[in-house]
Amino acid sequence: MNLPNKLTLLRIIAIPVFIVVLLLGYRYTATIIFIAAALTDMLDGHIARKYNLVTNFGKLMDPLADKLLVMAALVCLVELGDVAGWMVIVILAREFAVTGLRQVAASEGIVIAAGTTGKIKTITQMIAIPLLLLDNWPCRYIGVPLDQIFLWIAVAMTIISGVEYIVKNRQLLSM
Structure with a gap:
């Protein structure tokens, strides 16, 4: 598995961690996790295009991971009343x-x-x-x-x- 795909998987794995941390009330830590995960989204796409590492897995999972991260954050923010x-x-x-x-x-x-x-x-x-x-x-x-x-x-x-x-x-x- 290439680096961009590993970054995508890392972002997916970070989502439940983000949710738990946020819902336990650690907003600053959750924000750091969110920002780091969002940055991997930019980074994996850049690396994949620059080094010709675009894969079918990446084409499918990268946008899905992005959507899951955003949706998880927004649903949690609804839960928290924000x-x-x-x-x-x-x-x-x-x-x-x-x-x-x-x-x-x-x-x-x-x-x-x-x-x-x-x-x-x-x-x-x-x-x-x-x-x-x-x-x-x-x-x-x-x-x-x-x-x-x-x-x-x-x-x-x-x-x-x-x-x-x-x-x-x-x-x-x-x-």
Whole structure:
């Protein structure tokens, strides 16, 4: 197994550790785990492309690991009362819809690359979640709800990117 795939597996293994640590109340430690796992997502893709280590396992598991990490964090934040459940439902619905669309495309030999709005969605989620985990630290001291701002941007980008994927690939819906 190559290094990018090992990093993907490490991210998957980190998810239950993150959940337990967060739900036990160790938000700072959970945030460190989340950020480290998120960084492995960027790192494994970079290494795989740079050294031509792209595998079918990585193509399938890397985006799945990313989605599982984000969903685990958001569901836990709903449990802790920090995020509205409807926001997580919107994000989950988009992820299932886009993943389903990609599966249909893959069955036809078509690859749907991540679009710019999807990348912005991911980035805003990866910023919002640590801010939410840390109760908007350090911005809470200056009265700027940056955690909520990034969460709302992430939800908006989730909707926009989901619509964009469906519109751009609507021909797949009739297959």
